[in-house]
Amino acid sequence: MIEVKNISQTYDSRSERDTITDVSLTVRENTITALIGANGAGKSTLLSVMTNLIPAKKGNVTIDGVDVRKIKTSEVAKKVAFLKQTHQLSIKITVRDLVEYGRFPHCGGRLKDTDHAKVNECIDYMNLEELSEKYLDEISGGQRQRAFIAMILAQDTPYIFLDEPLNNLDIKYSVEMMKIVHKLVSELDKTVVIVLHDINFAAAYAGHIVAMKDGKIYKEGTPNEVITTEVLNPVFDHDFHITEHDGKNICLYYD
């Protein structure tokens, strides 16, 4: 279980990063938790703090009851996998090479038979068999995103954190990606925390939504509890129109 207690994160005024103040959150197991909010609301900062990418200035983050600061980075990597929004690689590597890096926390770079088996399994799971020897710059954006997910899967962690995985993906690939994320939870029993820009994707796929405003949690709950004008209007500082589709709230935000 991952719990966040009274996290505050402030940067000096020169920093462009968002500030968060006194945020507490319990990550629900075996669910997709979506973080939504306007730019600068602190979603990505919260994600970075939760994954120990940035140490928290105040408050603490616990994984299964143990403070992350007391766990070695290499051990955290066996529990939590994190994918940042941009992954511009400066090196030319194949899909398989990338997925093999996912085994690093378990084997320190010396892949054994079990590691190779896991890599193959993840490549198969993400339907990347035919692309596995292709270089990352030779495949499409959607395929590349799948390759990165395969790497995260190879890391074999119960928790997966994704920071805006739909960026730069068209509708087809976005839906495909969200279906994959959904499968990770339903088939592989993973716990996923995801930052999403498109609220309707959160409404359609998430089990739990956390709406953030000005570095604080404004409201958290089931999609139908959060996707309401009372919550979204102040969170995004915009007038929303909510309709229902298949029992799920969907929002329209075009003036």
Place this chain on the structure above:
Amino acid sequence: MVVKSLAKPRNLRAIAVIALLALLIVGATALYIYSRTYANANRLGVTMHPTAFESIMARIRPAMMSMIAASVVLAVVSLSFQTIVRSRVLTPSMIGFDSIFVGTQTVLVFVFGAYSVWFQNPYVNYFVTAGVMITISMFMYSFILRSSKNNVIFLLMFGLILSGIIGSGTRYLQVIMNQSEFFHVQAATMVNVNNINTNIANIAFPIMAVVVVLIVLRHRRLDVMSLGPDQAKSLGIAYERELRLHLILIAVGMSVATALIGSLTFLGLLAVNAAREVMKTHKHLPLFIGSSLMAALTLIAGQAVMELLQGAVPVTVIINLVGCSYIFYLVLKENKT
């Protein structure tokens, strides 16, 4: 399993390249020995006597050792530097090591004179120079990395400016010092392997070995670090700690090697990129071996050519000529894709 993974086509390529480079180094070494023995004998029209050959060989051995050691150190620290700053076109020289080296020699001569202990005693000179280089780089690291949260780009900019300031200060001192002192400085800063002080080399070699071993042992971690700081951290690398360790090792390696053999700005850059180009791998272990061999080959062959031209062209000019043209090619090629 080991055999299977070694037999992958990419690994075969790396092994072939390493074997070829090793052969070429043997050739270059032979050429270098020839250039210093029979070539000179032929030119003077005398026959090479075995005892004379043996006495020249006694001086060639430390030169060879120093060239190989310096090449390995420069190649290894350059590759590690390129990985942590995430750029293929940068080298540790850019953050000022070479200019600090030349600057220290110039100040020593300017302040104490060319015949003072500070400049003439090889031990004092070596330790002062290497010490100043290490001190300045550590000071720079601690100052910048603490105030800017491991911002490597800021470190690069600061280093570049610092090296510019030291460079112009050095040139100013060189202009106002008298001519004979200037020649002494020039002789001390030019790459010259033919009169390496064996005792100093014996002190420098173990330090170089430690630096190289510590960096090369981290090759798997460096592989992961080349995915970028965030991804590396997510995969369990203590990135900040590794970054600092590498910067320290780079500073020590650069200082010890440069103070021993002289400033070889382009050698590391040339060797690492050439190795990448021919080995077509991103794994650090083969690249460490390949670029070390490439650096040694370039330096020994350059030295042999210099000897054959009877010192008409200094070895740095040969390396910089090859290095610059190669960097041009690289930049133009990267620009196209």
